[in-house]
Amino acid sequence: MQLALYETRGAEPHTRIACVDRPTPAPGAGEVLLELLAAPINPSDVLTITGQYGALPPLPAVGGNEGVGRVAALGEGVTGVAIGDWALLPVGGGTWASHIVVKAAALMRVPAGGDPLQMAMLTVNPPTASLLLSEFVALNAGDWVLQNAANSGVGEYVIQLAKARGLHTVSVVRRADAVAPLEALGGDVVLVDGPDLAARVAEATGKAKIRLALDAVGGTATDRLAQTVAIGGTVVNYGAMSGEACKVAPGSFVFRNVTLRGFWLAFWFREASPAQQQALFGDLAQRIARGELATRVHATFPLSRVQEAVALAAAGGRQGKVLLTPG
Known part of the structure; x- marks a missing residue:
């Protein structure tokens, strides 16, 4: 071997x-x-x-x-x-x-x-995407979800799973050449990150109230999400592609009442029962086998x-x- x-x-x-x-x-x-x-x-x-x-x-x-x-x-x-x-x-x-x-x-x-x-x-990115969409904010069909690093493996699964649940996505990337592939995948709005992100998201979504944002970049990118979600919204960090700690301005915490949470799949594995794990992986495996998730x-x-x-x-x-x- x-x-x-x-x-x-x-x-x-x-x-x-x-x-x-x-x-x-x-x-x-x-x-x-x-x-x-x-x-x-x-x-x-x-x-x-x-x-x-x-x-x-x-x-x-x-x-x-x-x-x-x-x-x-x-x-x-x-x-x-x-x-x-x-x-x-x-x-x-x-x-x-x-x-x-x-x-x-x-x-x-x-x-x-x-x-x-x-x-x-199957084991890491699909369940991460699924749990990010379900464990932090109670979302309903028609709601919007904001994410950065959207051209990552997790980001692509988020787009597909959100669409299957009737959710809309704003997908933020760091390169212009990453926009078209995510639009072809089904991303509703795909934008290149920048200091005016909040204004562009508001324009593209008709000022939708976005209650959940998913952050895999860290650094100042975290605060750009915090400035974009609705007052009282939640930003969930699950990675640090920038190599920097999450940075959120006091104004986002104090005046916008934004909550910053963390997610690590390993903790879910430790706490979830075998039946819960089997239910999640069984659903995702069937979607992958049918070609609905890739x-x-x-x-x-x-x-x-x-x-x-x-x-x-x-x-x-x-x-x-x-x-x-x-x-």
């Missing part, structure tokens, strides 16, 4: 990880062996290698936090699972590996036969070229996600 392994953390993450060969494990009693179909490289994966993420596994560690695999072997006593079934790889379990052993009782199967690249991206793929690399893949994923200007495949 192959593993994408790193033994140190720091800058230039692609130089710290390498593909190594190890003996392929055999599943024990009550376990199954999954062979990799695909696994994405998310910003959190890069930050984990650089040492800047909120949770860091002990070293040495295998990269990756999500993906999809196919059941290749069954351990003794395993029932209700068949060779060839598709299942999600364990969250945070080091998914950049050609083979992974998983307890059969914890297996989360997904529909087989669809696009493995899209299914590989995000763009920029490139795929075999595990043997993980250094190139990580370098590309860490660079800006991509038009979609970078994924690893068995080769």
Whole structure:
């Protein structure tokens, strides 16, 4: 088997990880062996290698936090699972590996036969998008949602899920060439960020009362959202693509009564019951299998070229996600 392994953390993450060969494990009693179909490289994966993420596994560690695999072997006593079934790889379990052993009782199967690249991206970004739309503000059909970093994986899922729920979206990006793809995806209003964002959003939406804004950029971009939402609105931060802490002017807090919240999917995993997790992932998996929910793929690399893949994923200007495949 192959593993994408790193033994140190720091800058230039692609130089710290390498593909190594190890003996392929055999599943024990009550376990199954999954062979990799695909696994994405998310910003959190890069930050984990650089040492800047909120949770860091002990070293040495295998990269990756999500993906999809196919059941290749069954351990003794395993029932209700068949060779060839598709299942999600364990969250945070080091998914950049050609083979992974998983307890059969914890297996989360997904529909087989669809696009493995899209299914590989199910565990992190789609539930993040879904929960951002449901856990902070009670929204009704016809309401507007504002988001920045809208051309990210989460941003694209937000547009699609919002439309499915009858919501309208204002999607803010940092590059003019990102506007057209999001409009084609179904974004109602797509704007390039700037100091006059609030005025342009008001004009484009007919001064709609926007009660929820989603921030993945941080820095001064957070306050531009706070200035744009309605008085008493909520801004939810779930990322810091700018590399800066969220900055919100006192006037936004004091005179506009804006609330700033944070969201980390790991906390939801810790608190949600197995039934809640199964309900959310079951719905999202079916949408992905039917082709109703997808995000763009920029490139795929075999595990043997993980250094190139990580370098590309860490660079800006991509038009979609970078994924690893068995080769």
